[in-house]
Amino acid sequence: MSPAPPKHLDPAISYASDENLILSQIYESPMGYHFLKRPYELIPLGVGEDPEVTFLDAEGNEVSEDDESLAYTRYTLKVRKDAHFQPHPAFATNEQGEPLYLFESASEGAGYTQIPDFPETGHRAVKASDYAYGIKRLADPDLGSPMLSFMSQYIVGMRELTEELTGVERDGWLNLDDYTMEGLEVVDDHTLNISIHGRYPQFVYWLAMRFFSPIPPEADRFYKNPGFIDRNLTLDWWPVGSGPFMMVRNDPNSEIVLARNPHFREDYFPSEGEPGDLEAGNLADAGKRLPLVDRIVFRLEKEVLPLWTKFLQGYYDRSGENHGNTNRMFDQAFVVGPDGVEMSPEIASHGIKMDPDVKPAIYYYGFNMRDPVVGGYTEEKRKLRRALQIAFNVEEYLAIFYNGNGITAQNIIPPGIPGHLEGEAGINPYTHRWIDGEPVRRSIDEAKQLLAEAGYPNGRDARTGEPLKLFIDVQSQAIGNTQMNWMDRVFGQIGVQIEYRPADWNRTREKLLTGNTQIYSYGWIADYPDPENFLFLLYGPDGPLNCKCDGSNNSNFESEEYDELFRQVRITPPGPEREAMVARMVEIYRREAVWLYAFYPKDIYLSNPWVSNTKRHGISKATLKYINIDDELRQRKRAEWNQPVTWPLYAGALLVAAMILPGVTAYRRRQNATARRSDNN
Structure with missing residues (x-):
């Protein structure tokens, strides 16, 4: 687990990756991803088949996809008939069918401090109305869902429902079934229509996110019992889902335990994947009923070394991830050879398996394009930024500070996402040349020449003679003295001075929102495998200074051509036309030199020899149902590795x-x- 316990386990609120690892085992969204296939492939999960897509005009009449009168897109979801919620006291009823655990006062329920305290539970089938209820919760302003501002642009009636719910007096439970949302139509128990404005093909990817999980109204009402919130008896602490696992213990300062949901629908390990999957043993469990294990235990380890020691002793099945930072754990586990990162002989002798993973993500330092020094769109400003890009030797940076465990980003779009190109076709020609089959960074002499042409010969302003001094805003915990000294050295090669302004995240975010930055650090991990999910990082209207909001375009980049292309990419289905538009946007990003540097992070996951089906999935975390454990081997190895030293x-x-x-x-x-x-x- 992460060094910090999860803050939110309500699928309408949570947006953290560590929380997603837990929630994705408990909830089942309408769509998901094939565990083995690459490129990433969507598959039905909570629904029995791919959504039916219908295009409508303003009067609700069906039209073709390319009809100019198209006003709405309707997605019809067919909910599985074999999907069931986990056992939970919210579903328990008396002989009259009334809820068993509804209390008039806090004192009535004072004897219950956690969900296992309730002696009676019940369960029921998932209905289309549960998905509708979950979507309505996204619109509830009291919850403050991070999806609200984005989804209200698309789902018909969401903004209006938010306005209706704003200021509603609440005395206990507010039944959202009493409120309508124009874009939601529950046709029957197993059919739900969701209508969105216009055409947005990427909406189907959002249906694979946990935000769209079904939420039973019974659970929402149960957790509104008087006094429950004071004892953390909330949906944010005790989730109620229809996925393969359910939470049976939540002590975030110690451990969180998930157990098999006895009412989980029929689901089976896939029988097809990439060519290498069979050789890697990933298909050994093909056709077996999921999940393959009965319990999952997440333990909080605040220190890396105790976690690492216990892993080597066999008391943890998996090590979690290592980002390649220089630390004792990395030095013990890996060696960096000519072919990259490899397991050390000691670790390899344990039979430990290594799963490297290039994440569909990008970490970067960006320029504030509104800044009077590094911002702007003249050729001189572009040359200044390119000189700085060349000087920042990302390859050397990754070798020193990440043990080579990262890839220099030549593109705003990472590997595995359409629009990313490999080889010579994929390099950034402004910062690299293609020599002998590999990209080679342009020379410091070229950087100095660009700097001079930008008006800063030898790093000094040609008009005033003053040295060029730049300011970098970083999060305090994300940078150390060694890294700052390295940056001082590389920029010193072209005569540029650097001053760092470390701050906590809240202060850094405040600077981004007000445009009070010159160079800033940031990162983005894909929510879904589409280039739009990265290209939006430079969409003009999403700049904080434009939207006066927590926008994603922290560089405040503005380009009419880029913005128009982005609007077209959003609504254009995959194909050559869309590929050409994406390629043009990538070229604009490169030409304008919007970011100082960027890289694609690589993580390394280790699993003990008794763990199988460990293939990484860069987008989905709903993969623990595929994990298998050879418990006999685990016990034997534990005994072997922990012989008493007499x-x-x-x-x-x-x-x-x-x-x-x-x-x-x-x-x-x-x-x-x-x-x-x-x-x-």
């Missing part, structure tokens, strides 16, 4: 004996001498 005890005993023996011998001699003298007398 030789120190024997050595200590011999040492004590060696120390005592001379005394005993001397004592006996004295006793014998005394006896002889007595006899002589």
Whole structure:
């Protein structure tokens, strides 16, 4: 687990990756991803088939996809008939069918402090109305869902429902079934229509996110019992889902335990994947009923070394992830050779398996395009930014600070996402050349020449003679003195001075929102495998200074051509036309040199030899149902690796004996001498 416990386990609120790892095992969204296939492939999960897509005009009449009168897109979801919620006291009823655990006062339910305290539970089938209820919760302003501002642009009636719910007086539970949302139509128990404005093909990817999980109204009402919130009896602490696992223990400062949902629908390990999957053993469990294990235990380890030691002793099945930072764990586990990162001989001898994973993500330092020094769109400003890009040797940076465990980003779109190109076709020609089959960074001399042409020969302003000094805003915990010294050195090669302004995240975010930055650090991990999910990082209207909001375009980049292309990419289905538009947007990003540097992070996951089906999935975290454990091997290896070390005890005993023996011998001699003298007398 992460060094910090989860803050939110309500699928309408949570947006953290660590929380998603837990929630994705408990909830089942309408759509999901094939565990083995790459490129990433959507598959039905909570629904029995792919959504039916219908295009409508303003009057609700069906039209073709390319009809100019198209006003809405309707997605019809067919909910599985075999999907069931987990056992939970919210579903428990008395003989009259009334809820068993609804209390008039806090004192009535005071004896219950956690969900396992309730002796009675019930369950029921998932209905289309549960998905509708979950979507309505996204619109509830009291919850503050991070999806609200985005989804209200698309789902018909969501903004209006938010306005209706704003200021509604609440005395206990607010039944959202009493409120309508124009874009939601529950046709029957197993059919739900969701209507969105216009055409947005990427909406189907959002249906694979946990935000769209079904929420039973019974659970929402149950957790509104008087006094429950004071004891953390909330949906944010005790989730209620229809996925393969359910939460049976939540002590975030110690451990969180998930157990098999006994009512989980029929689901089976896939029988097809990439060509290498069969050889890697990933299809050994093909056709088996999921999940393959009965329990999942997440333990909080605040220190890396105890976690690492316990993993090597066999008390943890998986090590979690290592980002390649220089630390004792990395040095013990890996060696960096000519072919990249490899397991050390000691680790390899344990039979431990290594799963490297290039994440569909990008970490970067961006320029504020509104800044009077590094911002702007003249050729001189572009040359200044390109000079700085060349000077920042990302390859060297990754080798030193990430042990080579990252890839220099030549593109705003990472590997595995359409629009990313490999090889010579994929390099950024403004910062690299293609030589002998690989990208080679342009020289410092070229950077100096660009800097001079930008008006800063030898790093000094040609007009004033003052040295060029740049300011970098970073999160305090994300940078150390060694990294800052390295940056001082690389920028010093072209005569540029750097000053760092470390701050906590809240202060850094405040600077981004107000445009009070020059160079800033940031990162983005894909929510779904589409280039739009990265290209939006430079969409003009989403700049904080434009939207006056927590926008994603922290560089405040503005380009009419880019913005128009982005609007077209959003609504254009995959194909050559869309690929050409994406390629043009990537070229604009490169030409304008919007970011100082960027890289695609690589993570390394280790699993002990008894763990199988460990293939990484960059988008979905709903993968623990595929994990299998050979418990017999686990017990045998634990015993082998934890044999008691007895030789120190024997050595200590011999040492004590060696120390005592001379005394005993001397004592006996004295006793014998005394006896002889007595006899002589």
